[in-house]
Amino acid sequence: MAEEKIVISSPLTSEVIEKLKAGIQVLISGTIYSARDAAHRWLIQALDKGEKLPFDIKGQTIYYMGPSPARHGQIIGSAGPTTSSRMDMSTPRLIEAGLKGMIGKGERSSAVKDALKKHKAVYFVTIGGAGALLSKSIKKSEPVAYEELGAEAILKLTVENFPAIVCNDIYGEDFFEQARTQYCRGG
C-alpha cells in the first residue's frame, strides 16, 4: 500500500496500541492466531463453561482466516481474511478476556467498536480476496486447537511484514467511515 507504513509486532503492547490511529498502514510481524466462525463458537462455549481457553488470549491478535490446504512443502495455502462482522457477536467477550488485536475484512458493529475503545484493543483490515499474496507473509503455521474443524481450526501463525490498516482504534475512530466520507459524491 502506497503511503508510509509503520512496522509493529504482535502481541501488541499498550504503547503500540496508543499509536495506532484509524487509517494508519502497518506491517505486522510476530505471532497471530487464526480463528473464524466455528472456533469463535467453541471459544465462547469454553468461556461459558468457565473452562480454560486452548491458548492464552491475553494480549494476543486473532486473524479471521481459514486457509486452503497446503500442498506438500508449502507453509500454508491461500490465506486471506474472512468477513469480520460474523464474529461481532463473540468479539466483545474475547476482548474482555484480554484479546488486543483482530485482523479481518469489512465493517464491525458498534458493540465491537465500543469494546475496542473501552478495553483498548484494535481492529485491523487487510486485503480481502488476496489470499495467495497474503500467504507469502506467513512464515510458520502450527495447529493449536480444534483440529477437527479442518479449515476452521485455530492455528498459531508466525508472520513477517503482514500488511494491514488500522480500522477501528481505541479513540473511537473508524477508517471505513473516514474513507467513505472522503470519496462519497452526491446522494
Add this chain to the structure above:
Amino acid sequence: MREIKTSVITEAVARLCQEVNFELGEDVVTALKKAEQVEESSLGKEVLKQLLENARIAKKESLPLCQDCGMAVVFLEIGQDVHIVGGNLYKAVEEGVRRGYTDGYLRKSMVNQPFSARVNTKDNTPPVIHTEILPGDRLKITLLAKGGGAENMSRLVMLKPGEGRQGVIDFVAMAVEEAGGKACPPLIIGVGIGGTVDTVMLLAKKALLRKVGDPNPEPEIAELEKEIFNRVNNLGIGPLGFGGRVTALAVHAKVLPSHIASLPVAVNLQCHSARHKEILI
C-alpha cells in the same frame, strides 16, 4: 441422439473447479486494470494493483486466488437431443466437484446441517446444480465458485409495481451500501428484475456469468445498468471499502416478465474474485 458419458462430465467439472480457482478470467483482469486507471484514491489504486499481483501469483503457483474457494454452483444447459449415459448425471457432477476440490488442494467450505451441527462435508459437496433443457445436441457446463462473503450480502425484495425503475435503483444502491467492505468490492453486481420470488435470484446469479462489463443487449436495460453503475460508484466505498471511486466493476441486469401485483428485485453480489468458466461438450 448424441451420447455423452458421465465420466466425461465428471472430468470436465473437476478441471473447471481447479481452473477457476487458479486463474482469474481475462475479462476480470482487464476490468481490474481499467479500474486501476480510473481509481482516484492512491490506496485504492494500490489495492487494485495488489489484486492483480495476487492473480499473477495464483496462476503461476496454482495457489487459490482466495482461501474461500467457493461453493460450487453448476449450470447445465442440456441439449434435448443429448443422451447422458454411464450413470446418474447429478452424481457425476458431484464427483467432479469432489475430485476437483480434493486434487486441487482447494478449501472445502460446505457444512451439512447449517442451523446446528454445521459439520464440514470435507469434499465441498454437494454442489448446487441448475439444469436447463435447450434445443440441440450439446452440453454446456458452467461452473461458478461462489464465495460466502459476497453471497451473504445479497438481497431480495418484492417492490410495489408503483416504485418502478427508481425503486429498483434505490434498492440495489442500498444493498451495495450495506455490503460496504464486507463483500470484497470492487463488485460485479448481478440484478434480477421480475419473475417470481424463486426465479428472480437465479436470474441475478445468471447475470454474474456474463462477460464483465458487456451491457445487456436490450437498450432500456443497458441504460438502467449504467445508471446503477454510476450511482454505486459515487458511494465512495472503493476497493475493499478503503475509499474510492471503484466500488463496482460492472452491473449486470436480467429481466423477466412478472405478475401484475409484483416487482421482484434480487441483488446477487459477486466479489472481485469472480471465478467462473464454461465448457461445451
